[in-house]
Amino acid sequence: MAAVDSFYLLYREIARSCNCYMEALALVGAWYTARKSITVVCDFYSLIRLHFIPRLVSRADLIKQYGRWAVVSGATDGIGRAYAEELASRGLNIVLISRNQEKLQTVARDIADAYRVETDVIVADFSSGREIYDRIREALKDRDIGILVNNVGVFYPYPQYFTQVSEDTLWDIVNVNIAAASLLVRIVLPGMVERKKGAVVTISSGSCCKPTPQLAAFSASKAYLDHFSRALQYEYASKGIFVQSLIPFYVATNVTTPGSFLHKCPWLVPSPKVYAHHAVSTLGISKRTTGYWSHSIQHTVDSSFAKQTHSAFRLLWKSVTGLVDGPECTTAAAPDLTEEGWVSMLFQSCAMSVHLGATAV
Template sequence: MGDAAELELSVWVLSVIGAITALYYLLKWSWLCWRGFKVYVVSEFWPVDLRSYGQWAVVTGATSGIGRAYAIELAKRGLDIVLISRCEDKLHAVATEIESSYGRQTRVIQTDFTEGHSIYPAIKDKLADLEIGILVNNVGMNYAGMLVHFLDVPDPERRITQVINCNILSVTQMTRLVLPRMVERSKGLIINISSEAASQPQPMLTVYSATKIFVTYFSRCLNSEYRSHGVEVQCVTPFVVSTNMTHNIAVNLLVKSAPSFARDALNTVGYSCYTSGCLTHALQHIALSILFPDWLRLSSFCVEQTERFARTKQNWIKESVAQTAKKEE
């Protein structure tokens, strides 16, 4: 009789624990689904009026890819644009397109973000008289055109320094330049472009992945520090977007075009401070987090398979790089 009672009690306790666990996960996934619906669906119909942040938007790396797409999308939404990049001819081409197509004012600043700290006093002077409402820290670079081991980076002494200057120093220094006046006005938006490569460690993209996780942590910490001052800091972590960095891979269900991504990502402003930018990339992030966890990604087996994949793509990458260079000429 006593054993039966104990068994019944044990079954009841386990049932309660199971019910509580099921309820916890049901509520958790319901909340995540609602947040995803709000960020990626509701935002399509009720986007924030970006003009409320201020008159000017500054975009780094603004002559191609995601940066160019952000600049054009921001102009469409009524902001004047400061374009910063290293190629003066391309800067003026994008500026002319924005002025003629959308009737917005533009300014261009020619600079090379790989050169280090010496470039920022000149940028500060050129931004001094502007009411900057939005800063898009987009400029970034990989250290090789393909997946490689750390020691196989071409010209490593120069290249690694360039990547750190471009991917890390630019974000912190540009933020330092514009943030004080945003705090004074109690209004501003800083958008930092990180990467899905920062969501988990990425062997054979080691330096790129490491610099992008800096961008992610910097953005999220900064948002916590300054949102009470009226300044929002959004971290955007795109998956694959068809740009020069991705060798202009064909757009499909999983790969976004730069203009489409920029439009979707800007819609998430005000809805999320940490976003994949679009629904398809968010779903890919969830799938990879579940199916491709850290322990597998960092395993010797996975690295060997990545090496094998990289070898099979070498010729295609070389052809894509050559085509991109020819197109830019």
């Protein structure tokens, strides 16, 4: 009994001496809770303001705001085509740039017939290097280019270690993902500055948000596009130019076709048409956005819990292997993909980490 009393007295003395520390810890905890609560409220408000309110009010007059013509690269499939169609639905004339002349003419005809706007095409293989840009500059000369959409891009056939990526693929990533956007902006921006209005939309990727193992060169190229766009916004906002960096997560395009599991989650993996409809509504409102409401939620979760969620999905992968279809790959080497590669694809498919890319040449 004496031992118990002695322990109790010792505990009281220690507790009394630690009161100031406990109060300090309580203040730190209260500050942290308040900070997180404010962040959640601000994120929720931003989500509503960006993705829902614009859809409840009348649509902005993009022609009056920016100009009559829009140029879209990589416009024959996926997000590029859907974005061009969405702009055409708002009355803009469209210049489509891609490498396949037959597809270009088909898409141009479909857009012209459906939306009663003018269309033009420029056949250009961006992987061929700098010689194509003089021809593009000449074709766009004297046009009232109001919006430029940098969508063209190339992607790994599947996640690979850097030394397994061919040199041709690396050069394509440099020429198509990086050089194309830079030089197209260089072509159209002087006219926008002269008219004191215009918009440049560059479609990056969720993989720009952090280094992405087994997509090293691809994610680095998308990080370039993101930083390039944000820097341009600082440089040219005072001249009437709006520059937007779009960082989509998984979109159901031909480049990154989801597995059957993800096809059951259209709210998580939207079609290009749905994505483009949401993304265009953010034009002029947000300088950097995922473009789609659920992607914004995924980006917030990823930013807050990236390490924890990656570990959780590694565990999930081990528990569901053989029960859930993996991402579809058409490359013969796909069965040799490492566990880390498939974990990365599963994780990214659920959009908790990074986007595998959603642009089409």
